[in-house]
Amino acid sequence: MAASTLPAPAIRCRELCDLPPAESADFILYIMSAFRRTGWNFALQQAVYLAQDLNKPLLVVELLSCSMPFSSNRLHRFTLDGMADNARRLKNRGARYYPYVERQKGQAAKLLGRLAQKACVIVSDDFPNYYAPGEQALNIQPRVSTIAVDSNGLMPLNAIPQAYPSAYAFRRFLQKHLPVHLVSPPHPDPLKDAALPMLPDRLFRDLSEEFPPSFDLIGDRSDSALSSLPIDHSIPPAPCTGGTTSARLRLTRFLDHRLEMYAQYRNHPDLDVTSGLSPYLHFGHISSHEIFFRLSEAQQWSPDRLSPEIRGRREGWWGLSPAAEAFLDQLVTWRELGYAFAFLREDAARYESLPDWVRQTLESHEQDPRPWLYPLEDFEQARTHDPLWNAAQRQLVREGIIHNYLRMLWGKKILEWSAGPRQALSIMLELNDRYALDGRNPNSLSGIFWCLGRFDRPWPQRPIYGRVRSMSSDNTARKVSVEKFLSRFANRGAKK
Numbered sequence: 001m002a003a004s005t006l007p008a009p010a011i012r013c014r015e016l017c018d019l020p021p022a023e024s025a026d027f028i029l030y031i032m033s034a035f036r037r038t039g040w041n042f043a044l045q046q047a048v049y050l051a052q053d054l055n056k057p058l059l060v061v062e063l064l065s066c067s068m069p070f071s072s073n074r075l076h077r078f079t080l081d082g083m084a085d086n087a088r089r090l091k092n093r094g095a096r097y098y099p100y101v102e103r104q105k106g107q108a109a110k111l112l113g114r115l116a117q118k119a120c121v122i123v124s125d126d127f128p129n130y131y132a133p134g135e136q137a138l139n140i141q142p143r144v145s146t147i148a149v150d151s152n153g154l155m156p157l158n159a160i161p162q163a164y165p166s167a168y169a170f171r172r173f174l175q176k177h178l179p180v181h182l183v184s185p186p187h188p189d190p191l192k193d194a195a196l197p198m199l200p201d202r203l204f205r206d207l208s209e210e211f212p213p214s215f216d217l218i219g220d221r222s223d224s225a226l227s228s229l230p231i232d233h234s235i236p237p238a239p240c241t242g243g244t245t246s247a248r249l250r251l252t253r254f255l256d257h258r259l260e261m262y263a264q265y266r267n268h269p270d271l272d273v274t275s276g277l278s279p280y281l282h283f284g285h286i287s288s289h290e291i292f293f294r295l296s297e298a299q300q301w302s303p304d305r306l307s308p309e310i311r312g313r314r315e316g317w318w319g320l321s322p323a324a325e326a327f328l329d330q331l332v333t334w335r336e337l338g339y340a341f342a343f344l345r346e347d348a349a350r351y352e353s354l355p356d357w358v359r360q361t362l363e364s365h366e367q368d369p370r371p372w373l374y375p376l377e378d379f380e381q382a383r384t385h386d387p388l389w390n391a392a393q394r395q396l397v398r399e400g401i402i403h404n405y406l407r408m409l410w411g412k413k414i415l416e417w418s419a420g421p422r423q424a425l426s427i428m429l430e431l432n433d434r435y436a437l438d439g440r441n442p443n444s445l446s447g448i449f450w451c452l453g454r455f456d457r458p459w460p461q462r463p464i465y466g467r468v469r470s471m472s473s474d475n476t477a478r479k480v481s482v483e484k485f486l487s488r489f490a491n492r493g494a495k496k
């Protein structure tokens with residue numbers, strides 16, 4: 001049968017088990033664990049392509065494990081919203097959708113082991129992280145052809161030769177090497193034209209009897225829905241809805257009403273002009289390719305507007321409005337800088353991965369007197385002397401987000417008010433990954449390690465910081481508007 005959906009580019013596919021497809025087996029298995037979406041997803045596209053090519057049914061298993069560190073009502077609810085969305089999108093399509101929420105640790109591994117026995121080929125998501133999501137965390141060792149596919153960003157991770165030390169150096173690399181990859185984006189809807197055989201009901205019934213799919217749970221937004229799961233119930237769902245539909249609504253709102261103010265006002269917490277897309281990008285509910293495509297469409301962009309002689313400069317590369325260029329610098333340069341670092345450096349989450357000059361300067365100031373010193377609990381409960389810092393922490397705890405500019409201040413102050421840089425690192429990781437919807441992401445490391453000096457240059461000497469850039473709440477309050485933010489997140493206990 002002629003394949004109408006093209007395969008993913010070879011550079012995005014990594015063989016995890018290099019065996020020929022088991023042609024007598026029952027289906028192609030796509031394990032959706034990081035790119036939790038039905039379009040603009042190279043991994044799903046590759047699975048559709050293989051199903052067409054081998055004339056096999058496609059089974060899409062979306063997993064939600066309770067073994068992931070920091071599993072909580074907040075993170076589960078957001079993921080389940082996305083699963084409900086995917087169930088709607090895959091209804092009556094060429095693939096069979098199988099949402100599976102683990103009710104006890106170890107169940108998902110058993111399900112995957114069982115499915116692997118029946119799969120011709122397994123396709124999975126290649127996501128660089130310090131907490132590997134989905135099946136990587138479950139440590140299955142398949143004895144069947146298995147491919148991990150990279151649908152993380154515009155630049156294939158395998159095409160990046162090194163972990164770049166700065167955004168400038170990475171931007172220079174991108175300016176030279178990204179254009180060729182822009183012409184092969186993932187299919188917006190890879191199942192659209194795919195003619196696939198359906199998975200026999202008998203097979204689905206057998207699997208379902210042993211491992212019931214979680215259709216009931218993903219559609220249930222009641223408070224009690226999550227109560228029987230072995231996850232942290234003390235962190236409530238965030239006041240937003242996960243999933244591709246919500247992500248697209250946010251993207252439209254951003255492009256229509258916020259983008260034009262982005263370059264000028266993105267640092268102002270009171271103005272709230274950023275996209276708010278990072279949780280959706282983290283859970284894979286939206287792809288940076290789709291965001292890029294919608295932005296290009298809105299600004300009638302084409303690759304001939306790229307400027308070839310730009311040499312690492314931020315402005316003027318894309319040939320777009322200054323606001324769009326500023327946004328793409330975050331979405332592409334900064335976001336993918338962090339993904340590349342986490343992909344290429346196994347030690348990305350460890351203190352030792354900081355540049356030598358950073359460690360030397362921080363350690364030479366480790367004995368500096370610290371007028372303020374707080375343990376994790378005081379930080380967590382927003383019990384510092386600084387109202388702006390406390391407000392930022394309350395936003396994180398209540399809403400699962402922090403405005404980027406205050407997030408920088410938040411991290412810098414944890415460095416200043418902890419016993420040393422290692423303690424500061426562990427406090428930042430703990431709080432960010434426990435509470436932030438976009439936590440546990442390569443960019444959690446980028447942001448946190450940026451506060452400690454990664455991707456930055458030396459600055460004039462300061463107590464405690466040494467030559468690492470410092471920040472102060474007074475300066476922040478002078479530079480950007482925070483009055484409304486302060487009153488919104490004033491100390492009112494746990495209430496909103």
Ligand SMILES: Cc1cc2nc3c(=O)[nH]c(=O)nc-3n(C[C@H](O)[C@H](O)[C@H](O)COP(=O)(O)OP(=O)(O)OC[C@H]3O[C@@H](n4cnc5c(N)ncnc54)[C@H](O)[C@@H]3O)c2cc1C
Nearest residue numbers: 274275276277278330331335404408411438439443444447
């Ligand atoms: C201490 C600290 C911790 C951070 N932890 C995280 C985290 O856990 N997860 C996370 O995604 N980002 C993290 N960041 C980066 C940044 O704060 C968020 O990406 C940004 O605030 C998300 O808001 P937005 O979607 O409205 O961004 P927008 O301004 O609309 O930008 C669009 C997208 O670009 C990317 N982006 C924006 N700023 C950055 C940046 N500085 N570095 C890398 N990518 C960026 C994000 O994917 C974002 O969604 C952290 C920064 C700091 C200083």
